[in-house]
Structure formats: C-alpha cells, structure tokens
Amino acid sequence: MIKDNTTWYASWFDTPFYHILYKDRDYEEAETFMTNLTNYLNIPEHGKILDLACGKGRHAVYLNEIGYHVTGVDLSENSIEYAKQFENETLNFEVHDMCKPYPETFDAVFNLFTSFGYFDNEEDNLNTIKAIKANLSETGFGVIDFLNSEYIIENLVSENSKTVEGITFHQKRYVDNGYLIKDISFTVDGEDFEFQERVKALTLKDFEALFEKAGVYLLDVFGDHKLNKYHRKQSERLILIFK
Known part of the structure; x- marks a missing residue:
C-alpha cells in the first residue's frame, strides 16, 4: 500500500x-x-x-x-x-x-x-x-x-488500464483543488498496491x-x-x- x-x-x-x-x-x-x-x-x-x-x-x-x-x-x-x-x-x-x-x-x-x-x-x-x-x-x-x-485537462482520459511485464496498472485521472491527480492501483504476487501522482496544474x-x-x-x-x-x-x- x-x-x-x-x-x-x-x-x-x-x-x-x-x-x-x-x-x-x-x-x-x-x-x-x-x-x-x-x-x-x-x-x-x-x-x-x-x-x-x-x-x-x-x-x-x-x-x-x-x-x-x-x-x-x-x-x-x-x-x-x-x-x-x-x-x-x-x-x-x-x-x-x-x-x-x-x-x-x-x-x-x-x-x-x-x-x-x-x-x-x-x-x-x-x-x-x-x-x-x-x-x-x-x-x-x-x-x-x-x-x-490546460490542454491536459480538456483532453483528460478519466480511466484506463495498462499491462506491462504482466502487471495490470489501473489508472484514474481527475482534477482536485488545483492538482492533476492520477490514482494507480495494481496487484503483484497477491499483494495489492495503491499509489498516487499529484502535479499542480500550473x-x-x-x-x-x-x-x-x-x-x-x-x-x-x-x-x-x-x-x-x-x-x-x-x-x-x-x-x-x-x-
């Protein structure tokens, strides 16, 4: 986690x-x-x-x-x-x-x-x-x-999944309080992981x-x-x- x-x-x-x-x-x-x-x-x-x-x-x-x-x-x-x-x-x-x-x-x-x-x-x-x-x-x-x-927000892909090296990364994107946020979740060897990326929408x-x-x-x-x-x-x- x-x-x-x-x-x-x-x-x-x-x-x-x-x-x-x-x-x-x-x-x-x-x-x-x-x-x-x-x-x-x-x-x-x-x-x-x-x-x-x-x-x-x-x-x-x-x-x-x-x-x-x-x-x-x-x-x-x-x-x-x-x-x-x-x-x-x-x-x-x-x-x-x-x-x-x-x-x-x-x-x-x-x-x-x-x-x-x-x-x-x-x-x-x-x-x-x-x-x-x-x-x-x-x-x-x-x-x-x-x-x-401004371009990213107008063209935001709200949700998708991507599989790399056998790991399926689920990605959710949204804007909150002036930040571009990506929630990333995936499972490896039975263990669930969740991470978040936050970038100020400057x-x-x-x-x-x-x-x-x-x-x-x-x-x-x-x-x-x-x-x-x-x-x-x-x-x-x-x-x-x-x-």
Whole structure:
C-alpha cells in the first residue's frame, strides 16, 4: 500500500513499479529533444549541464554522450544508485533535493518531463526556481519542461488500464483543488498496491508569477519537444526557457 511516512513522489518514484509502468517512454523523442534544446541554447562545447530530477539518468547519459559535462541529481536513492553505473569523468549522479541549490554553477539547468509541481508545500515551487537561478552561470539558461495543464485537462482520459511485464496498472485521472491527480492501483504476487501522482496544474501565467517572484526572466516558450510554438489550447507541453 501507499507509504504514509513520506511524500508521494519519494515513495512512488523509489519503487520498481514506477519504472515498469513508464518503461515505454519514447527514448528517440527524448534524445531529439535534448539535441534540439542544446542546439537552440548554443551551450558551449563541453559545457556543464545540471539535470534536475534526473530519475535513472537517461537524459543525462545522452547529454554526456553528445559531449557535455553532466551532473544528474534526484531525490530517489534507488534511481541514483541505478544511474551511478553510467558515471565517468564527465558524468556523475548524486541524491539531492531540487528545492535547494546545488553547490556548483552550470551553463544550463534542465528540469525535464514534468518533474515540477509535486510539492505539498507550494512555496517549494518558488524555492526550486530560486535554486535553479542560483545554479546558473552568468550566461546560463534554465529550462522547465512541464505539461500544458490546460490542454491536459480538456483532453483528460478519466480511466484506463495498462499491462506491462504482466502487471495490470489501473489508472484514474481527475482534477482536485488545483492538482492533476492520477490514482494507480495494481496487484503483484497477491499483494495489492495503491499509489498516487499529484502535479499542480500550473499554467503559463502561474509560471510567469513564480518567475517574477524568483527574479528570473522568461525568454521563450515552446509547445512540444520539437520546439514548435506554444499554443495554450493545442500544445501538449509547456517548455519554458529563462535566466
């Protein structure tokens, strides 16, 4: 069952079931996104990138393969333990709370694939943006790749099931008190499990207000991983470039 002694994301992300459920994520699309993004930002050759909330490190590994010095950080000890097998002289992973600044500066800080807006304390959303600002070099760029909540809410699939590796995950989605919520239930070896994902349904206006409070400047907004223009009602993603 759900662990009640910690935040939902710390418990859910630290289970093997999270990675099983999402194992079919499009790696090719992710790599294309990373290439497009680094080219657009014109990050210097061998530049330093912080992958904030890196999970098991798939984006960090690819960014390192295309020539960047990458640090991946995540709250999940299990994910970082897994990612450490890929470490080398220019790629390292550490357990770190993204609400707090990391003790280095970078040419870019990436927060990818909706790894934001989870916090029970909403002040931590602002703290995270302030931490990103603190970790940027004088010429560095911050990137938050978030879902477009307005599009998601209008196109919400309220319920479905998905079977991966013999496990059938039942998923219910709804909006409650400004949060996009997904309830996930499944049975493994006769034991029932229930987890919940909660993401604040932040809009572009919400981010603009957070950026103003944090003292960072929004430079550009894109609506998908190919860096096409953002449309409030049509784009699936909300990709924010700031410094």
